[in-house]
Amino acid sequence: MAIRGKHILLGVCGSIAAYKAAHLIRLLKKDGASVQVIMTPDAADFITPLTLSTLSGNPVLTTYADRERGTWNNHVHLALQADAIVVAPVSANTLAKFANGICDNLLCAVYLSAKSSVFLAPAMDLDMWAHPATKANISRLQQAGNLIIPPGNGPLASGLSGEGRLAEPEDILAFLTNHFDESRPLTGKKALVTAGPTHEAIDPVRYIGNHSSGKMGYALATELMRLGASVTLVSGPSDLPKPTGLANFLPVTSAAEMLEQCVANFNDADITVMSAAVADYTPKVTATQKIKKATAGLTLELKKTVDILATLGSQKKISQVLVGFALETNDEQANAIAKLQKKNLDFIALNSMQDKGAGFAGDNNKVTIIHRSGTIEALDLKPKSEVARDICTRIIALLP
Known part of the structure; x- marks a missing residue:
């Protein structure tokens, strides 16, 4: 021991x-x-x-x-x-x-x-x-x-x-x-991981969100710690228990809050894995009181959120490893490759909505890893803990 x-x-x-x-x-x-x-x-x-x-x-x-x-x-x-x-x-x-x-x-x-x-x-x-x-x-x-x-x-x-x-x-x-424990490959390294959804408030009661459970991000944080890294986990709303041994656990709700924590912690991170499902849009105005139901319907005006991954990619140093996720429903590989290049990633993990048994709430996932070099690896459906291990193996290979 x-x-x-x-x-x-x-x-x-x-x-x-x-x-x-x-x-x-x-x-x-x-x-x-x-x-x-x-x-x-x-x-x-x-x-x-x-x-x-x-x-x-x-x-x-x-x-x-x-x-x-x-x-x-x-x-x-x-x-x-x-x-x-x-x-x-x-x-x-x-x-x-x-x-x-x-x-x-x-x-x-x-x-x-x-x-x-x-x-x-x-x-x-x-x-x-x-x-x-x-x-x-x-x-x-x-x-x-x-x-x-x-x-x-x-x-x-x-x-x-x-x-x-x-x-x-x-x-x-x-x-x-x-x-x-100095024998592990990531001992002395600092990692930043995002997980879960973001909730964008419409009023004090309602929000815009998605079905992300945080399971993939929590599995990544756990695996990075097992390999010796000091891990900061920025988590959107999730019912999952906090992984044991985190250097920092930063719970957030909105995309703006996640952006703030990521920017604050990115510079010191050797490894950053952005697995959170961050909202692309947020209400332009958040009502201070509950919006009452009306027979005429309701129109929400939305504005784009700041792209966290692109923001970090623009600040990325050569010594840092930056990994993103992409969930696609069509033209999956083309869209993921475009995201990888635009946001200055080392590799991207592609999820397809077409893969049965893989998804937000489940315990399994199926990813295709697309590298900056152009190499494409289609992995099998497996538990998210094993997917996290696969991703971390490729991260280790990229470290100086």
Whole structure:
């Protein structure tokens, strides 16, 4: 296993989510890692040091000195021993301290002495997570090379529901496993994947959409992670569970929102796979109130959405791999080739509406891969997970 024999320094901050640290320790130990826990003073209000000490097999450290034993907890030595530092949960308070170099407890001192990779898994209420100060601190920490394990979305201790939940221990373990597994072909690469439909609002109740389920895009994201890539998934509305181990999960609704997230993340991506079924048109005007039914009928005036794939293709660097999808009903190959050339793609995966058993909601797909070189590969009908594997194999062949 990738983390077997690794020494993980686990920081635990004051948060209701601190109880998850116990499960994370169990997972790390099960996979063969050794764990040293450092708690902030507030963390002991949420889970006892005895619990974490028992599970980790090591004394939990909270202060610079153990006066009873007459020993000093050397923060420099602790940091140098660690193969990785994981702070889970990390509170808004500790994020701010890390971002601004404040050193008023043992965990902060170890962080400032770190030579290994640092993983930060935030946990806080949704308004705290969305606050501009927190966002600025996250940005500063990322620029300094820290790896952010994004929080989940769901019920919070405040009674509200939204972003801010600590990532599940299994997700945190997946991040660490991906980090240490250097044998996979996409280790160190960043990938951007889009999935699902977009919904273009007509009024607060209705929208223009399509039947895309997101299954193909989610399968691609999962396969890219399996191969070692750090994956950002931009997903339109979908009922699918979020794949475990994503670097970033960015849920969007409209084509404009998907464009914004893709442009923001494209420059850093080594690999981009645009499998989302993005609306070509959106209502020119969105009603602010529900449109009432009228006997005379309803006419909608539509305008074109910005072509996301063409936008990215115009910004593409030689070192980047850009892959698109095309769903056609007639003149399939001719239309797909034109799309590939116009949008500066390395290859395109063509879906035909004529293929039985392949489609938006199903678990199978049948694609024809058309390369920039002119090579055309017609693949058999197979599960979308296997189609994702076929596509990723061809992506790997194109990387420098």
